[in-house]
Amino acid sequence: MAGDEGDWWFCLKHMKAEHGPGCPNKDRMGPYASQDAALHAMERARERNEQWRERNED
Template identity: 45%
Template sequence: MHSVVMHDSGPGDGAFFWCLRHKRVETGDDVCPAQYRLGPYASTDDAMRALETVEKRNAAWEAEDARWTGEES
């Protein structure tokens, strides 16, 4: 069984992951394989915002690609 960490201290500090399969924060030795997780993140809150972070980064990269190729509007 996987656990949800409700605090930011103890073993695994700096290693909080968002599990795409279970849609929850995982940490420590109890995490899904790498292909199912995003991270590591420094805190539970950061991991909970993983999809938002990915969306923002993708938008920024797409805008940079458009500027690079001259396709910006």
């Protein structure tokens, strides 16, 4: 889909993906290359946090 690539963010305030300018950066995660990547930002963050937690327990 045209305009679907680059400059995607996940808004922590509204819990949704945003393209281009949107909420302040303090309320967003990103940028991401695609809408799909932004939509899965929280899932990816949880996975990374779990991996870091496991490493720290070793």
